[in-house]
Amino acid sequence: MTDTVIRVNDLSLRYRGADRRALDEVSFDVARGEVLGILGPTGAGKSTLLKCLAGVIPHYEHDSAHRGTVEVLGHSVAERGSLAEVVADVGLVLQDPEVQLVNTTVREELAWGMENRGTPVAEIHRRLARSAGLFGVERLLDRFTHALSGGEKQRTVVAATYCLGPQVMLLDEPTSELDPAGTESVLQAVRVLAREGVTVVVVEHKVEELAQYADRLMVLDQGRVTALGTPREVFTGEHAPYRPQVLEVALRLRDLGRWSPAQLPLTVDDAVAAGRPTAGAASAVTGKEE
């Protein structure tokens, strides 16, 4: 049995009336239990790609012409009978949590999908407690969803999606409203899911944080894949399209002889430590000429 859970082959898509393709000959695979991070500037096609993986396109949004194939768990997404068939295995968390919150309290929100599927009550309690703990919403369970902060709403939607036991989780900027600690805890939870065999595709703008938690990164630009590989490959390749700020600092330190690429993965602490011992580090960090 293949361990490839997502297989996208030569996928191109143009929205009706658009002057260019939102996705342009996109091909990649994702293995079971892998975390694939998707990066790219605004309008690059990241959300469109998640909608294709989740079956929203073409089952719900019909306003586009596309070619190529998207297979999830061995099934062509487009050829599935309905969106419901796709979402039995795939959980999609949209960019805007407001769209997905439909219940009065957080507890109801987490239980709702499971109740609709006829999950036994004991199992509902078990999954609800696990998911609430994993995504840090236990203390919010009896709060009204309309009164939550943006970050609390995001955690609630991710937790509710996980309650449904998806084999694939698609997360569209799940930490956009979260502070650094909240971002880290959600991405840590994503790693826990991956260890359990859940396949995760996560769109993020927080490049450095994502690099620490994703197995591979894919960079989209104007609908095309411009890089695909481990974070190290994507950040340090000869034509690396993405250079996190901290890496830029490190490369300046390398030029000054104070850091070696063997030290990757690199954290802010590494970069600071690499620059600490000798004079000139401060100017390297600030980018000012010595």
Ligand SMILES: Nc1ncnc2c1ncn2[C@@H]1O[C@H](COP(=O)(O)OP(=O)(O)OP(=O)(O)O)[C@@H](O)[C@H]1O
């Ligand atoms: N329903 C739609 N109809 C027409 N054009 C669309 C539609 N949805 C997206 N687009 C266009 O397709 C392109 C890709 O959009 P998409 O939302 O996938 O980008 P993105 O990388 O997710 O951007 P962001 O980071 O801003 O969320 C953009 O040019 C966008 O304007």
